[in-house]
Amino acid sequence: MSADPVVLTERLIDCPSVTPATGSVFDVLQAMVVPMGFAVHRYIEGEAPDGPVENLFAIRQGPAGSRHFAFAGHLDVVPPGQGWSSAPFTAERRGELLYGRGAVDMKGAIAAFVAALADIPQDAGTISLIITGDEEGPARYGTAALIERMRALAGAGEGSLPDLCLVGEPTSVNRLGDMMKIGRRGSVNIWLTVDGAQGHVAYPHLADNPIPRLIAMLAELDALVLDEGSDWFQPSNLEITDIEVGNPATNVIPAQARARLSIRFNDLHTGQGLVDRVSAIASRHGGTARAVISGESFITLPGDFSSLIAHAVETETGVTPELSTTGGTSDARFLRALCPVVEFGLCNATMHKKDEAVAMEDLRVLARIYRRIALAALQQPSA
Ligand SMILES: N[C@@H](CCC[C@H](NC(=O)CCC(=O)O)C(=O)O)C(=O)O
Numbered sequence: 316m317s318a319d320p321v322v323l324t325e326r327l328i329d330c331p332s333v334t335p336a337t338g339s340v341f342d343v344l345q346a347m348v349v350p351m352g353f354a355v356h357r358y359i360e361g362e363a364p365d366g367p368v369e370n371l372f373a374i375r376q377g378p379a380g381s382r383h384f385a386f387a388g389h390l391d392v393v394p395p396g397q398g399w400s401s402a403p404f405t406a407e408r409r410g411e412l413l414y415g416r417g418a419v420d421m422k423g424a425i426a427a428f429v430a431a432l433a434d435i436p437q438d439a440g441t442i443s444l445i446i447t448g449d450e451e452g453p454a455r456y457g458t459a460a461l462i463e464r465m466r467a468l469a470g471a472g473e474g475s476l477p478d479l480c481l482v483g484e485p486t487s488v489n490r491l492g493d494m495m496k497i498g499r500r501g502s503v504n505i506w507l508t509v510d511g512a513q514g515h516v517a518y519p520h521l522a523d524n525p526i527p528r529l530i531a532m533l534a535e536l537d538a539l540v541l542d543e544g545s546d547w548f549q550p551s552n553l554e555i556t557d558i559e560v561g562n563p564a565t566n567v568i569p570a571q572a573r574a575r576l577s578i579r580f581n582d583l584h585t586g587q588g589l590v591d592r593v594s595a596i597a598s599r600h601g602g603t604a605r606a607v608i609s610g611e612s613f614i615t616l617p618g619d620f621s622s623l624i625a626h627a628v629e630t631e632t633g634v635t636p637e638l639s640t641t642g643g644t645s646d647a648r649f650l651r652a653l654c655p656v657v658e659f660g661l662c663n664a665t666m667h668k669k670d671e672a673v674a675m676e677d678l679r680v681l682a683r684i685y686r687r688i689a690l691a692a693l694q695q696p697s698a
């Protein structure tokens with residue numbers, strides 16, 4: 316089996332795996348790591364619409380008492396959308412770039428994990444891969460469920476929980492190595508409903524139109540300034556992401572109007588605090604709010620772990636990574652329950668877009684960075 320991360324990325328891209336992912340893409344990953352001595356545990360959980368989701372935990376035990384370092388990521392990808400120059404699920408090399416859905420987010424990083432592992436001796440310590448088939452979606456049966464399985468395995472003596480974990484999300488911006496993520500803002504999605512009374516538009520006194528109340532509610536919510544940012548985080552933001560009435564008739568006042576919000580919040584807030592605040596505003600306008608808190612904000616404060624990652628990046632690229640908490644959330648919000656987590660990966664300019672592409676040389680450099688990180692993390696004294 317080739318350990319060239321470009322070839323490994325091609326094999327993964329060639330398996331369609333839109334969220335929720337199961338099956339062939341996991342078969343391919345399993346075939347890559349079993350010859351390296353990894354024990355592979357695979358689980359399929361959940362039903363439509365949020366499942367079934369496949370998750371994979373692969374572990375190679377080091378000497379007794381050795382440290383355990385984990386690479387984490389996702390094999391699911393967002394839908395390709397329209398307008399690609401080549402087939403999104405057939406990897407294609409053009410010039411210095413490799414094209415295909417998942418090239419940077421994040422099959423390329425998983426290929427780089429594998430290429431790095433091929434070059435790490437078993438006696439260096441315990442290494443694992445924590446790979447989900449639902450990071451891009453609701454994640455109901457994804458990494459959180461896999462963590463439960465890992466805890467059960469560890470309890471049964473069939474593995475151990477990691478001491479440190481690196482998530483390979485595409486954190487770099489303009490060039491490989493310029494940014495790593497040491498934390499993430501929290502995320503909450505809120506569905507708003509305003510009920511009225513249906514009726515004829517020419518007889519409004521016999522109806523109650525919910526739309527003006529929804530508009531007033533959204534205007535008040537949209538005007539909120541949640542904060543100005545904090546020591547480690549950018550300001551929180553509230554975005555209206557959908558407005559829906561679904562009224563096909565020109566002469567009917569509808570019975571109900573709905574909207575949806577997404578709030579990305581920093582460490583000055585909790586998800587529940589924001590839900591309570593939005594609910595109070597909704598209620599003043601005669602509406603209701605239903606919320607799903609995806610995750611709270613978190614930070615892995617700069618220290619030995621972030622330093623060793625920065626050192627590996629600097630050694631291979633000459634670039635000093637900025638320590639950031641910007642952007643969306645990630646599965647690090649679940650993994651932080653196990654151990655300190657930091658994220659580092661490829662350039663993210665084409666993620667979720669048509670013609671997603673990775674520089675093939677970046678894949679090779681990333682594999683070398685990941686190898687350095689794993690070896691250094693396994694040698695780090697226990698806290
Ligand atoms: N469905 C959940 C979680 C969605 C996770 C998603 N993450 C990214 O897009 C990563 C991008 C980056 O690295 O900045 C997100 O933040 O939407 C939810 O809605 O919270």
Ligand SMILES: [Zn+2]
Pocket residue numbers: 389420421450484485
């Ligand atoms: Zn991703």
Ligand SMILES: [Zn+2]
Pocket residue numbers: 393420451666667
């Ligand atoms: Zn993504």
